[in-house]
Amino acid sequence: xxxILTLAxxxxxxxxxxxxxxxxxxxxxxxxxxxxxxxxGSSGSGDRASIKLLLVDEDRSEYSIKYITKLSAIxxxxxxxxxxxxxxxxxxRGKASAYVxxxxxxxxxxxxxQSDESYIELGVDPSRSFSxxxxxxxxxxxxxxxxxxxxxxxxxxxxxxxDDMKAIDxxxxxxxxxxxxxxxxFGGLSNFLENYDTSMMQNNSMQEGPKIVTKAITQVxxxxxxxxxxxxxxxxxxxxxxxxxxxxxxxxxxxxKGTYVRLRIAPISRAQILAGKGLAAFVTIISVSVILLVFAxxxxxxxxxxxxxxxxxxxxxxxxxxxxxxxxxxxxxxxxAVGGGGMAIMLIMSMTGGxxxxxxxxxxxxxxxxxxxxxxxxxxxLEGAIWRGYSYSxxxxxxxxxxxxxxxxxxxxxxxxxxxxx
Amino acid sequence: MIQLQNLKKQYGSILAVDSISLDIAKGETFGLxxxxxxxxxxxxxxxxxxxxxxxxxxxFENKNGDFRFAIGNTPQALAIYEDLTAEENLxxxxxxxxxxxKKLKERVAFALDLVGLESRxxxxxxxxxxxxxxxxxxxxxxxxxxxxxxxxxxTVGVDPQSRNFIFDNIEIMKSxxxxxxxxxxxxxxxxxxxDRVAIVDKGNVLALDTVDALISTYGGASVVVAExxxxxxxxxxxxxxVQGDKIVVETTNPLEVVQKLSACGDTFKSIHINRAxxxxxxxxxTGRSLRD
Ligand SMILES: Nc1ncnc2c1ncn2[C@@H]1O[C@H](COP(=O)(O)OP(=O)(O)O)[C@@H](O)[C@H]1O
Ligand SMILES: [Mg+2]
Numbered sequence: 001x002x003x004i005l006t007l008a009x010x011x012x013x014x015x016x017x018x019x020x021x022x023x024x025x026x027x028x029x030x031x032x033x034x035x036x037x038x039x040x041g042s043s044g045s046g047d048r049a050s051i052k053l054l055l056v057d058e059d060r061s062e063y064s065i066k067y068i069t070k071l072s073a074i075x076x077x078x079x080x081x082x083x084x085x086x087x088x089x090x091x092x093r094g095k096a097s098a099y100v101x102x103x104x105x106x107x108x109x110x111x112x113x114q115s116d117e118s119y120i121e122l123g124v125d126p127s128r129s130f131s132x133x134x135x136x137x138x139x140x141x142x143x144x145x146x147x148x149x150x151x152x153x154x155x156x157x158x159x160x161x162x163d164d165m166k167a168i169d170x171x172x173x174x175x176x177x178x179x180x181x182x183x184x185x186f187g188g189l190s191n192f193l194e195n196y197d198t199s200m201m202q203n204n205s206m207q208e209g210p211k212i213v214t215k216a217i218t219q220v221x222x223x224x225x226x227x228x229x230x231x232x233x234x235x236x237x238x239x240x241x242x243x244x245x246x247x248x249x250x251x252x253x254x255x256x257k258g259t260y261v262r263l264r265i266a267p268i269s270r271a272q273i274l275a276g277k278g279l280a281a282f283v284t285i286i287s288v289s290v291i292l293l294v295f296a297x298x299x300x301x302x303x304x305x306x307x308x309x310x311x312x313x314x315x316x317x318x319x320x321x322x323x324x325x326x327x328x329x330x331x332x333x334x335x336x337a338v339g340g341g342g343m344a345i346m347l348i349m350s351m352t353g354g355x356x357x358x359x360x361x362x363x364x365x366x367x368x369x370x371x372x373x374x375x376x377x378x379x380x381x382l383e384g385a386i387w388r389g390y391s392y393s394x395x396x397x398x399x400x401x402x403x404x405x406x407x408x409x410x411x412x413x414x415x416x417x418x419x420x421x422x
Numbered sequence: 423m424i425q426l427q428n429l430k431k432q433y434g435s436i437l438a439v440d441s442i443s444l445d446i447a448k449g450e451t452f453g454l455x456x457x458x459x460x461x462x463x464x465x466x467x468x469x470x471x472x473x474x475x476x477x478x479x480x481x482f483e484n485k486n487g488d489f490r491f492a493i494g495n496t497p498q499a500l501a502i503y504e505d506l507t508a509e510e511n512l513x514x515x516x517x518x519x520x521x522x523x524k525k526l527k528e529r530v531a532f533a534l535d536l537v538g539l540e541s542r543x544x545x546x547x548x549x550x551x552x553x554x555x556x557x558x559x560x561x562x563x564x565x566x567x568x569x570x571x572x573x574x575x576x577t578v579g580v581d582p583q584s585r586n587f588i589f590d591n592i593e594i595m596k597s598x599x600x601x602x603x604x605x606x607x608x609x610x611x612x613x614x615x616x617d618r619v620a621i622v623d624k625g626n627v628l629a630l631d632t633v634d635a636l637i638s639t640y641g642g643a644s645v646v647v648a649e650x651x652x653x654x655x656x657x658x659x660x661x662x663x664v665q666g667d668k669i670v671v672e673t674t675n676p677l678e679v680v681q682k683l684s685a686c687g688d689t690f691k692s693i694h695i696n697r698a699x700x701x702x703x704x705x706x707x708t709g710r711s712l713r714d
Binding site: 002003006007010013014017018257258259260261262263264265266267268421 | 467470471472488490491493495497499500501502503504505506510514515517518519520562
């Protein structure tokens with residue numbers, strides 16, 4: 001095992017020093033993912049793209065209308081007003097990120113600074129914690145802005161108070177002793193407001209936001225959330241192709257550069273030499289894939305909600321392509337023959353297997369052809385884990401095609417290699 | 423120590439090694455001398471086990487444990503990673519021979535020092551000259567301190583400085599009592615380094631003996647050349663016929679000729695004995711020159 005690690009470590013080091021090789025292993029796949037992702041545009045809404053927000057205004061007060069106008073002005077949000085039942089449905093189907101429901105009494109409560117009861121309901125999928133926090137933050141911000149506006153225009157408030165005082169005067173239901181007390185209070189308040197410095201309010205940072213109740217609405221997964229959920233699985237397959245090609249060529253390079261002779265003379269078995277190559281390829285494939293996935297998740301909100309299934313998909317894809325690498329490495333005797341021939345085979349596989357045209361966009365006959373492409377099965381397994389919502393039993397088909405053909409190719413490749421050595 | 427019995431290897435229609443049998447003793451430096459394509463590399467590859475002979479076998483005596491630990495090979499085709507530094511190459515190959523830690527460090531330092539690459543150890547092998555690459559190639563072979571060393575044309579395409587380095591290295595190994603197999607198509611190298619030499623051609627051993635014995639058996643006559651001191655010397659009294667301004671005598675007894683010539687007093691500016699060499703031996707055995 002130590003020898004295998006030594007061998008694999010050496011190969012990875014050599015790859016890291018090979019700028020051209022690195023480009024095909026990670027640069028090119030990333031470019032493909034970004035390029036096609038941008039071209040296809042976002043069909044759903046990625047977490048970082050504008051957040052599609054539904055508004056259910058049950059309060060229908062002057063205040064709530066003003067509130068919604070303020071929310072709509074925020075660039076992050078793409079706001080549509082709908083009734084509650086459609087809002088719930090749309091969020092469940094993933095057509096919108098969340099809904100905000102303003103309950104009856106919302107305007108009044110906000111104006112009177114009541115904070116013990118909540119009049120805002122946020123309906124969102126529990127896994128979208130990022131969207132949730134953004135929305136919460138924005139709601140709080142708008143509430144404060146409304147409040148600030150109120151105090152920044154004390155004249156409005158003053159005329160309200162004067163109206164109130166007149167109403168008290170003319171009221172028949174209020175006792176006279178009470179009228180005196182109330183007038184004293186309102187008089188003091190209007191005095192305060194007349195001398196109130198508006199900048200004080202604006203500088204004052206408020207501690208507490210409006211009370212928001214969150215309602216969990218579990219999204220039914222039925223499609224990719226964005227074009228990047230399609231282009232990144234393809235990109236991983238491009239990375240696999242790059243790795244496969246790089247390491248197939250490195251096997252030939254060992255022979256043409258004579259280092260294979262030294263490896264064969266060393267006290268290690270041929271199986272160890274091959275295992276070293278396989279391990280190096282496997283580790284590289286997995287590392288590059290993880291880098292691509294994490295990047296996709298952080299930047300484009302590509303979901304990694306099923307890490308176990310994703311790991312299964314990645315490992316079986318990687319093993320499959322290690323087998324392919326073995327076979328490609330014996331396709332020719334020079335680096336050019338193996339590099340060129342290998343790329344040709346894998347380009348065809350990629351074109352027919354969804355590396356360029358996404359599988360969902362393929363006509364029927366092409367889908368049939370794609371069954372012969374290992375790239376297709378790799379993409380299907382990855383998409384299964386990312387957005388197709390595959391169950392474990394649904395994963396069995398792509399995974400066993402990948403593993404089966406991987407082993408088959410590996411055996412043929414190594415058999416030819418060993419025959420040639422003798 | 424190493425026995426080759428009737429080794430044979432054919433590549434398609436090319437008979438690389440026809441039938442080679444050798445018995446190499448412990449501690450000796452054994453030369454395989456022959457022109458390009460004679461089958462030297464194929465023979466070496468069969469000895470180290472990377473080419474399987476069509477028939478015949480290779481035997482190692484008193485091998486204890488894995489014989490691969492006892493062998494160090496300097497292949498004719500450079501076997502180093504160009505994108506690793508000299509030190510990284512050595513560390514990598516050392517680890518394959520189970521060297522690690524302090525021991526590995528020591529051996530790498532020793533090997534670098536031996537081939538004179540200590541100051542360049544942090545440089546990538548691809549930046550090295552041909553001679554330096556050959557020296558690194560050699561260093562990789564001796565790293566694990568093997569008892570048996572094989573050098574397959576280690577001086578091909580090498581500058582004189584590196585060539586001397588390599589000769590010195592091999593002589594050190596020789597003095598340490600290592601068993602050495604050295605292939606070359608340069609007869610001077612075989613004469614200088616080897617205790618015994620097998621002359622190979624077209625996959626067969628034509629002759630095998632010490633250098634001296636080979637020359638006296640197959641080299642034929644020596645040549646004595648005497649140059650006249652003055653142009654108009656009376657030549658009729660001389661014991662041999664004069665051609666131009668010198669006397670050239672082929673003889674199996676050069677000392678007798680020299681004695682006769684020196685009896686003529688100061689007639690000659692110089693007298694040389696050109697002893698037969700391995701080149702001559704090869705010519706006599708095959709009718710061809712070593713280098714064509
Ligand atoms: N792998 C091979 N495939 C085909 N022919 C080979 C191979 N290796 C050596 N030969 C041929 O066998 C002959 C002997 O080669 P080699 O052992 O390399 O000679 P040397 O080392 O003495 O120059 C040559 O004619 C060479 O072309
Ligand atoms: Mg050779």
